[in-house]
Amino acid sequence: MKKRILFFEDLGYKKYKETWIYQKILFNKLIHQKKICDKKIHGYLLFVEHPHVYTIGKNGKEQNLLVTSNFLKKINAEFYQIDRGGDITYHGPGQLVVYPILNMDYFFTDIHKYLRFLEEVVIHFLLKNYGIKGERINKNTGVWLIKNGTYRKICSIGIRISRWITMHGFSLNINTDLRYFDHIIPCGLFNKGVTSLKEEKISFYDAKNLVKKSFQKIFHIEFI
Template sequence: MKKIVWVNNLGLIDYLKSWEYQKYLFQQLINKKKCLSFKDVSQRNVGYLLLAEHPHVYTLGRKAKYDDYILLSTKRLNQLGARFYQIDRGGNVTYHGPGQLVVYPILDLESVFRDIHKFLRDLEEVVIRLLSLYGLSCDRLLGETGVWLDVGKSSARKICALGIKMSNWVSMHGLALNINTDLSYFNQIIPCGIKGKGVSSMYQELGRKFSMEKVIFEFQNIFSDVFKVYCLPSNIFFH
């Protein structure tokens, strides 16, 4: 019997607000696992999938330093209308903004598969399959997370970034796929801490804008297939 993942499309939402919501759901799953009466790791409801866009924001991993990866002052950042948060995921710095699909899988991996490496590779696989629907041939880059174009060439560039947090085999944070993203905001950082590599978007590669709703629909279908779960609309009301 397939497991269920509850899906909530948050639309364009402030990063801090979505982060608080993530932490709430994350802790709910952990508390459930720690409950003495909870013994059935084969439970059917295994977590949540949050989908969002954010106003301009830069986020920095918990161990990274601002001056090492962000190339503008806090004053200039404010002038750009962007915010900054140091958060509790791994990795270095990334940018989120309108036209970028951000996906937060908050899953109990013990009820799906107990393998963090597989979890990351499967998230990449969802994006690789999704982009292939649009004629983009993407792959993984050895030693790096995320999804890339022109792997093995000097023109290699990232189109999707990954960064997660894991505790008690429950995940949070996730991936960011550049769809209609304004890539100029990446000029202010060293994306994901990788020097000498560019970033791209579906718009940049294919020369047209895409429907976020259509991409989200396709993402959910592929996610269901790769993770062998049912993605169902959430009945949780979010303030």
Template sequence: MKNKKTKFIDLGLIDYKQAWDYQEEIFKKTVDLKIVNRKLSDDQQKMTPNYLLFCHHPHVYTLGKSGDMDHLLLDDKGLQEKDASFYKINRGGDITYHGPGQLVGYPILDLDNFFTDIHKYLRFLEEAIILTMKDYGIVSGRIDGLTGVWVDIDNPKKARKICAMGVKSSRWVTMHGFAFNVNTDLSYFNNIVPCGIDDKAVTSLEKEIGQKPDMNKVKEILKGHISDLFEMKLSN
């Protein structure tokens, strides 16, 4: 029984921990429902829900499970001076930055409703960003061995990361997601070794197109591409 209905929620500007707690709450309910369903006959099982959350965070650095603490180049005083917070979290990946002007997406999906392939899931999220960039006239893509979306992928010395990714999944339920630099203050990336990669720069949509894009328009375009790729039925 596949349910491709997906509830879209724009959380706006929200504290990182508050958004994380909200994700965890939805994630746990979905996983718990799947555990209960396994004990029931097909006609008694309840459909699992899907969510797509968009938001922005105040300045924050987050370190994934496999991350290296040395990749944060600020001490407690430095964090305070930058008005930034820091969290060790339960997604994959190393360290990254979130802040105003960055579009963060948290799909909390039961992949049993779509396809049970975490690599395909990541590639679809990347593809949604790549298609959004294309709509703004910018060619972007992937670099072998690295997650996320990059500009100038054919020139290793000039390659720039525009979208970072880090996800967690359990029983094919996903959480965490992507961070797309739209109008981001890129100077905050100078305080970390982004995703543990010290020989690649970061960029933003604003920097690439030479003007500040309308965030609401970017959201609508990206939301459309995610919906199309996953064949979702989005509702607010």
């Protein structure tokens, strides 16, 4: 199978709104390339770490944000209603956020399969590098770890697809301060906790490189 070509960019530490705008620029660029049948590049992969921010998808419920706007200011956190699927989630320091902006015509035009592939990137990363078994839960998109019989989410996923171009993506808790999740009902799911890889003492730099390799393997791509 011929490998797809993606442009990779590590944005470092960047505010959410600036990154969202940049995603839209690349998204619209791919739509334009699709119209003129430009096949040189099949998409983009962005890595980023955000300052404290809460985002909620277009079908999310605002009551899943458990604090006031004044409280958000006190903890230096922003809040945005955005154009992805899913409910509310948190992004912040120590969390790797991955935004694949892909022309799915070069992969497969199946939303559910795409979500499973994103999950598989994280599952592969965890098992291959750290011997940690990531799990799926039926009807609850994301990747979970089981500890003492309890499911805790380590990776949240929320996407947008239009004209088979994707944007948004997934977040993976590496050394995340999980206390910030106390201010929301993550993904609108009651009685489900969150977790991170903090106990594994993984460096953020190493995690980025290894997630990149897992993405490359699962999606069968080359980076430029």
